[in-house]
Amino acid sequence: MPENKLNSDTRERILDVAERQFMAHGFEGTSMRMITSMADVNLAAVNYHFGSKESLLCEVFRRRLTWLNRERLRVLDALEQQAKGSPLKPSQILEAFFGTLMRIGEDESLGGMTFLRLLGRTLTDPAEFIRAFFASEYAEVLERYKLALFRALPDVPKAEIVWRLHFMLGAMSYAIAGTDILHVITGHGIGDISGKEEDSRSEAKKLSARLMPFLLGGLRAALPQFAETSKQKQVPLAKTARNQPQEKQP
Amino acid sequence: MPENKLNSDTRERILDVAERQFMAHGFEGTSMRMITSMADVNLAAVNYHFGSKESLLCEVFRRRLTWLNRERLRVLDALEQQAKGSPLKPSQILEAFFGTLMRIGEDESLGGMTFLRLLGRTLTDPAEFIRAFFASEYAEVLERYKLALFRALPDVPKAEIVWRLHFMLGAMSYAIAGTDILHVITGHGIGDISGKEEDSRSEAKKLSARLMPFLLGGLRAALPQFAETSKQKQVPLAKTARNQPQEKQP
């Protein structure tokens, strides 16, 4: 890898800046000129090193997800080995999956909160090349964790587990994205984007400590057909907008 | 309002197309030319009717959120009135808040799944004008529901309730955005974007039936300090990427 000091630095500088800019402005909202000027490299450098803007985005993710995928599999392997064939506890599986992710937020060398926020907002991007990229990057790990959850919760229908895994991913992504409406409730976001790096660690830890019980509670919740919300209908529904009388403005 | 039939049609056509395109390609990824050509109106019509592209996005949301805000307040008012001063049940509050939202997905005249997906992905957009817009649009309703939850859960610290409200919003937004990695797990998304309108109703209902118990389980979960995940540390942590030996590529 270290063929040339200058090469690596240029590549890495581009990736670092791109990560931050894509997080702050999104893929379409970030121009190559923004990236190259802030990274202090020539405009043509992105195309030379990565081929295109799309490939640059993928490389920004690949750099971080390689570690994440490997670590998630390693932790799950270790848990299953020491369980000696018996199913894992749901809390162990969630800790392995989401705890590993949260460690990225605690460590700048793994990407820190910048990368977590980027991940959170990019997962909801419907662009085809992005969806395809994540599909292939996540497939193996998700399959492994899905099976572990099936074994851990034999009485819960598999379809239900898949839905809840999905909800958990959402709660986490959104909480991480940070740029949300929490500041409406509390008066400020979960840490400002321009915060110090020191805060990033404690920020990730606090988030993790609160998120994990929530996810576990959701995963173990009563099944839909027995949930009390399904019987509830005290308040009559309003007419739809189509049938509702319009308010005239004077 | 109905000064001129043609005016309204042009305005509404622009809003309808913009809603769909912003959902599919994001704000930055959608050009005014895409919108005006698909809406079959002149390019200058957007600036004439809305002033700018940013104002157009806000108007796309305002059109739907006006109904949502009013309905959420109405349902909460009704519940509190019939409770005669005693606290509501958490399940009632969630049903009022999230159930009302889900009704949008079941009714095309309220925006349908297209609008819900747009909402889900736009809530994670950190653009300043978007954050400011949602802050002012959501403030009143969130405050009311927050207070209702405080009363419903007097033994749970208020900060914890705020966090969990936040997690619930995330699980919902992400699940709704639909363009996610669920297709990696199940082999397909929660309904294809290009699905028929008929499917939209049942899609929203299925989602709602599964999401509500999950949210309720998370909201009622054990508090962080008592949750079992906090004591868990069976698997030793790996070294960070910085200290990890790099893999050489041959």
Place this chain on the structure above:
DNA sequence: GTCTATATTCAGATAGAC
């Protein structure tokens, strides 16, 4: 590997006739 210069396309916005 880096740089300048440029090709090509497209963006948002507006002026002014109708």
Place this chain on the structure above:
DNA sequence: GTCTATCTGAATATAGAC
């Protein structure tokens, strides 16, 4: 309100000198 035509700037990408 709608239209054509156009202004001004910026986008991605590449060719070719160094």
